[in-house]
Amino acid sequence: MAKRNHLLIFILTVGVFGIINTEMGVIGILPSLADHYNISVSQAGLLVSLFALAVAISGPTMPLLFSGINRKKVMLLVLGVFLLSNIVSIFTTNFTVVLIARVIPAFFHPIYCSLAFTVAAASVSKEEAPKAVSKVFIGVSSGMVVGVPIVSFIANAVSIEMAMAFFAFVNAIVFIATIIFVPSMPVKERLSYGSQVRVLKKSMTWLSVAAVILLNSAVFGVYSYLAEYLKTVTNMSANSISLMLILFGGSNIIGNIVAGRLLTKNANKSVIAFPFVLGTVYIILFLVGQFSIPTAIVTLIWGILAGIGGNINQYWIISAAPEAPDFANGLFLTSANLGTTVCAAAGGLFISGMGTQYVILVGILSLIFSLITILLRIYRSAHAKQFSR
Structure with missing residues (x-):
């Protein structure tokens, strides 16, 4: 049981890293993205600001709407949305398309992060819950500060497309790991929205x-x-x-x-x-x-x-x-x-x-x-x- 919980928390941590890195990773390559799509840096900044705005708007509502559905299914849905949108971002040459491909998953962002905290806390005793959540927070911190230089390095060393592919790769790994290793987690006590x-x-x-x-x-x-x-x-x-x-x-x-x-x-x-x-x-x-x-x-x-x-x-x-x-x-x-x-x-x-x-x-x-x-x-x-x- 302890080993399974450790594996579950590790998958959640990497999953949160992938979600947060998708949001923050483009910060280090905004000038390159501006050149790639032939736009200004301020326009490229919309890839960050609109993503954050979507997260702020959907923060209280989306986790609430999906709170009664099997946790594993919801995780796979969110990871699937991020994976598909990242794949679109790799191949499109149109800035409007890539902007849409960024904003859509942003609305699902709070669902996965909220679930990650909730599931991590529920996997251990009440007294140990803060420790479990703190491990998931390592994924948050890594996505915010470690992912940025990694993405920047890939963009400079290889290409913008490969930098965007890094987002998809992390999401794909977690998607597969969730299918194989995360057990079905039906909601035993469904709370009404009210x-x-x-x-x-x-x-x-x-x-x-x-x-x-x-x-x-x-x-x-x-x-x-x-x-x-x-x-x-x-x-x-x-x-x-x-x-x-x-x-x-x-x-x-x-x-x-x-x-x-x-x-x-x-x-x-x-x-x-x-x-x-x-x-x-x-x-x-x-x-x-x-x-x-x-x-x-x-x-x-x-x-x-x-x-x-x-x-x-x-x-x-x-x-x-x-x-x-x-x-x-x-x-x-x-x-x-x-x-x-x-x-x-x-x-x-x-x-x-x-x-x-x-x-x-x-x-x-x-x-x-x-x-x-x-x-x-x-x-x-x-x-x-x-x-x-």
């Missing part, structure tokens, strides 16, 4: 959503401009910046492993401590940002915290609505995407108005507000328990 949506009536749910938006803003509102920060404030070369981004990504994966242990031991203390620790790291970065070695050390710690933060976000929402895990995971995905989008825009305003080094203020302000929502939720939870007695 009973799942009712979690939105709880103040704890909304406080959790607000906290996740703000916590994700705190991380990615600053990380979105890390390369610019390293270039203008730290005065690093292009090669050094690439190494720093890889350092951040690798430490992010370490953070996922650490997060599982922290949330298993004492979740509330870990969540409360997070804004203080990350805020301290940002203050140090602001003070030493012009020095390369201290900045590299801070980036390593920041990357670990970013990995921990992703796990905290998922846990915070799922623990507020454990009676509707699929819907809650969908809310998590939408909240995280909203946080990234909104504060990336805010970061741009701070940079244009005050200077690149002050983008850190976006992170610090987000952390202050996130701490307020975290404490309010803990207070509400404690008050509800006391009242129930």
